[in-house]
Amino acid sequence: MNKLFSAGITGTGSFLPEKVLTNHDLEKIVDTSDEWITTRTGIKSRRIADDQIASSDLATKAAEAAMEDAGIHPEEVDLIIVATATPDMAFPSTACIVQKNIGAVNAAAFDIEAACTGFLYALTMGEQFIKTGFYKNILIIGAETLSKVLNWKDRNTCILFGDGAGAVILQRTEEEGMLASYLGSDGRNSDSLTLPAGGSRMPISYKTIDEGLHCIRMEGSEVFKFAVRTMGSSALKALEKCNIALEEIDFLVPHQANSRIIEAAAKRLKLPMDKVYINLDKYGNMSAASVPVALDEAVKSNAIKKGDKVVLVAFGGGLTWGSSIIKWIK
């Protein structure tokens, strides 16, 4: 790509619903235990949106926080990209609903879907729009209400996920903040992580509802293997692109799916766990919202400081994976 301009993240924001669902609460819903969930996933609790709250509502709050942090007005936003696997509806896009909510009247808006990798895909797309000079100010959001698509009778999946939203403002900057990005997909393994019904392959019917096909399904151990391998390899691919050694990395912000996956991946990367940001104990797996929420918390808690080189990495259904090497320039 011919790079004409530099891009950087100049603001972050996140929003989590208030309602907390702990492992002990789950013990009353399905046959599971706090001990089982904690040892296998690292998750202790997750946030759950109220019935009348949709992904766009969480996205709007996160977007407002990110705009305030970056000091830009809604009218200055050129583009809104929302990464979500749980849009408000098939159309209009969640991004258009957010546009209305925040009053970003001059923006183009669309959604992208790459499951848990969605935010990395959206960030990489935004990066291209800035670097070619097409846009100057982009709002990128990862927002999910996964609690709406969980089978609360399936103890292998319903314990894992939570609701939330995170947002960043990506702007044309003097200093380069987006050092390299890498994306990958493998549709051959699309069956291992799915939400099969409600699309054109399997439209809504009494049968699909009875069989619980509107809910997330996952082949746990297949996904675990894939996740451990690709987290490490995709981080290395992006590092290779910008010629940065792993030892120069100050911080890793991984997709928050499972602490065992993160630990195994960190071990493969020979990265000590004190350089890895973890918040899945509080929120579980928030799919596309995981990375931007974790990034916002890491920045606001001063775990990430100006000048730090940070790896963002995620994997998810599709199968998809991606990583970005960023320099914190704010």
Next chain:
Amino acid sequence: MVFETVVKIIGEQLGVEDLSTVKKETSLINDLEADSLDAVEIIMAIEDEFSVEIPDDEAENFKNIGDIVAYVEKNK
């Protein structure tokens, strides 16, 4: 050789230092108290070590360490 390497990998993954009691008949889950994710990590480490692929439905049939060793010897 395969047996010794497999036992070494299991010891590393589970953090077990005394491996003298581990035999071909030893079960990862029943005897060594590995959970399902430990088992997946051990299978992954074995796949990497011997450059073999162990599909999930094969791994599910392994009853003990001897079964893993036999699979690796047959497929490596």
